[in-house]
Amino acid sequence: MYSAYFDNFTKKVPLTPEERELIQSHLSVKKIRKKQYLLQEGDVCKSIAFVEKGMLREYSLDEQGGEHIIQFASEGWFISDMYSFITAEPATYNIDAIEDSELVMISRSSHDYLLTNCPKYETFTLQLITGAYLAMQKRLNSTIAASLESRYESFMALYPHIAQRVPQHMIASYIGLTPETLSRVRRRIASNKG
Amino acid sequence: MYSAYFDNFTKKVPLTPEERELIQSHLSVKKIRKKQYLLQEGDVCKSIAFVEKGMLREYSLDEQGGEHIIQFASEGWFISDMYSFITAEPATYNIDAIEDSELVMISRSSHDYLLTNCPKYETFTLQLITGAYLAMQKRLNSTIAASLESRYESFMALYPHIAQRVPQHMIASYIGLTPETLSRVRRRIASNKG
């Protein structure tokens, strides 16, 4: 229990046994089945979830009901509608499970408590957000500046473990194109190599 | 000197005079003229810049030499190639001034020093990055999910002070379309309202 969470944590910030105790007392475990929602648009996001095992996705819905995947989260990643979590306004994103998953949950009040009372938790959070920020900046740049081919290829290079585990149409959604177009992009790539 | 910086800081995290002294001793001031580079692709980004006055932009260049604006920064914002700053690898982005500007600079070593020796600086940094993360997530979502019209309109609603001060083709670049297309989008919007 909590092993992936603390592996991740101590790789970034070492902890004494007491600190680990303190943090662990603020965590809880949640299991969630494939296709189950962790968060629905309109609800307030009350927790940050760390993935111990499994895979989730966060996505928005446009006016026509189309899904747009904002983020995948597999082992070692966290997922949450951060804006809703921080402001307590209704979520604009949905989160559901792509596989049966085990999550470590941190509530808003625990998060606040640890931020102010456990310096290492704050340091860890800063590193976590910084990493997420940098990854998203790269993605934004490739969405704006790169061709479909290279967007797909960077995704595959960066997240091969995700690519293996999610259907292709979700990758299409993540990189911002339709499943049909992605299928054709893949054919173009294959024929350029063959 | 440093007033915009500390206004911003203390609005998020109050400081004692001693703390302010400590932090201020790690800052320096830099003036930069319109069109001047603060950072060029390939150089290592050695500082974070806070804008006291003026306006800058961060952008990438694609294979055909096209500019893609990643970020604007006016008074109260910070700007930097964070990835290069943190990893000390060569920058992949360029930063230059859109107006004559005054900047408050923090070097990598000062940043590290303050992070470990000044808890409030760490708290401030966490809030700063969190804000930047949330803003970028919203932008990414609108880039993937929204129509050109609503992308333009959200930009204008969110950043009216920037819109007034930068040429239209830079707004086009920021929201990910060509200047010609933006011109036509604006006409469409105008005629739908008239």
Place this chain on the structure above:
DNA sequence: CGATTTTTTGAATCATATCAACGTACGTGG
């Protein structure tokens, strides 16, 4: 095996980019 989900393919359509030209505003130097 049958049912459902996923991927591929084809054809038509639509939206945006591109290329080229023009008009305008702006700022700089004479």
Place this chain on the structure above:
DNA sequence: CCACGTACGTTGATATGATTCAAAAAATCG
């Protein structure tokens, strides 16, 4: 203060390329 040059925005014609809709083929699941 004027004139010139440069940067900016608009417009039109055309080309490109991604989406859409429909259907079939392939893969996966119970």
